[in-house]
Amino acid sequence: MDMKKLRAGVFGFGDVAVEYVKALRENSHVDVAAIVGHDPIRTREKVGRLGFDIKVLDTFEQMVQQKDIDIIVITSPHFMHAQETMLAAQAGKHIICEKPIGMDFQEMKRVHKAVKAAGVQFQCGMVLRWNPYIETLKNMIGRGMFGDIFYMEFDYFHKLTSAWNGFSWGGQNRSGGPSASLVAGIHAVDLMRYLGGEVEDVYANGTCGHRTDFEYPPTYIATLKFKNGAVGKTSCSFETESPYLVNSLIHGSKGSVVQDRFFTKEIFPGQTGWQKFETIMPDSGAVSHHPFRFLVNDFIDAIVNERPSMLNIDETYKTHELCMAIDTSIATNGKVTLPLA
Ligand SMILES: NC(=O)c1ccc[n+]([C@@H]2O[C@H](COP(=O)([O-])OP(=O)(O)OC[C@H]3O[C@@H](n4cnc5c(N)ncnc54)[C@H](O)[C@@H]3O)[C@@H](O)[C@H]2O)c1
Structure with missing residues (x-):
């Protein structure tokens, strides 16, 4: 069956983000449509240097508002994860968020609630499972x-x-x-x-x-x-x-x-x-050694086949x-x- 490709946006463009971009590009069900880094000029330079033909947007808000983006991958500094995850969930995006998803218990509970309420797919970065x-x-x-x-x-x-x-x-x-x-x-x-x-x-x-x-x-x-x-x-x-x-x-x-x-x-x-x-x-400890490809494949398969992902929001919460x-x-x-x- 022919399926429309999912479109992903990646937030934060450090070492882990590069591994996610590579893993997403290897999955035939996804295109990486956008990247947002800390500084758009430096991010554009880095995207070019790595040979990725991917649009660089200026802000996370721009990326989340884009209707044709289905998936948001969050690899920014830790203290930003909760807010970005809740915004992405409210916009109906499926989410991969790196750990930790909250800086304290109350914040983590809010993230859990927002993702459950949105009914979107979620995966967290405890990549050693693969x-x-x-x-x-x-x-x-x-x-x-x-x-x-x-x-x-x-x-x-x-x-x-x-x-x-x-x-x-x-x-x-x-x-x-x-x-x-x-x-x-x-x-x-x-x-x-x-x-x-x-x-x-x-x-x-x-x-x-x-x-x-x-x-x-x-x-x-x-x-x-x-x-x-x-x-x-x-x-x-x-x-x-x-x-x-x-x-x-x-x-x-x-x-x-x-x-x-x-x-x-x-x-x-x-x-x-x-x-x-x-x-x-x-x-x-090198992120290039970590099996992000399998974490991503599990997540995409969960979206396509409407089943829970391995590190869904309940697992991640626990x-x-x-x-x-x-x-x-x-x-x-x-x-x-x-x-x-
Ligand atoms: N799952 C794993 O095995 C694993 C391994 C290493 C790191 N991590 C996690 O991945 C995440 C990123 O870590 P990293 O090692 O890639 O760090 P990094 O410093 O290489 O990347 C973070 C990126 O976020 C960007 N950034 C900073 N402030 C920003 C802002 N205001 N807006 C947008 N982008 C901003 C930085 O410029 C940088 O490119 C962290 O949550 C970390 O814990 C996971």
Whole structure:
């Protein structure tokens, strides 16, 4: 069946936006119709340099008002996401918004409400769900290779410095971050939910390990109790002096997996030691390494086939809520029960 192509507009034109533009252009159902950056002249130069034949508009409002734009992709600084998402939803646009979707719980609730009320499709940037290692783990767990999971760890360690363009507006400051969990710990937090299920309560501690250039604790550790009785741990640090690392460890009633090594007598009764499987690990902080193409393809397919996207607004809300519970626990030094009131 011939279908009219969807038309997308991209807001913010930094490193992540370029990956979204490439991913959208690879999808046969979409054209990228417009880009809005911080400064139209510099954005036009960059669009030309990258060889994209895409119109540059001056403002977000212009892009949202354009009736022939169906999709808005929001990759601007964090503190702008909520307002832009609500405006795009009110204009009836389908939305991809990078994390975080709100700077605090109240703002996130308003975003959730606006997207639900508009009935538009939504996807958030917790892109590790499409990493081949994570897809493999999801499949192994689903097939019962490890039995019932009773212990899970996911950690996100990424030294953040001014090498990231967003460091000054999003890395260091509470007003731009606002916290380690919402800046990037959210990737590991989302995997805890994706592979472990819903969480009942959280207890977390944060610290400034050795860096003094963050307004919030750039390192934290959180223990979680899942609704099914399992326990878990998720941590994050932006001040490690080591390469990027997403760390994982899962124990179940019939086996275990640690990073890319598994042990399961359920499937391999003769197994005598850890077995390594070859895959693409989430082992790079470079956005060109992240599987945005699959995140975009899932979103477009959700629009075309009128089904929920993987990181729809309800899923996104729950992952953000868990991050905010971690932040509340760090701030209050107490256990936090979900859902947040
Ligand atoms: N999902 C992931 O794996 C991942 C990885 C890195 C970053 N991110 C997220 O992507 C988003 C963008 O991060 P980035 O690394 O591309 O940062 P970046 O600094 O490279 O890009 C941000 C862009 O926003 C533009 N901008 C600033 N103020 C603006 C304004 N007032 N109006 C319009 N544009 C404005 C900047 O000029 C810049 O081009 C953030 O939300 C970040 O958390 C996600």
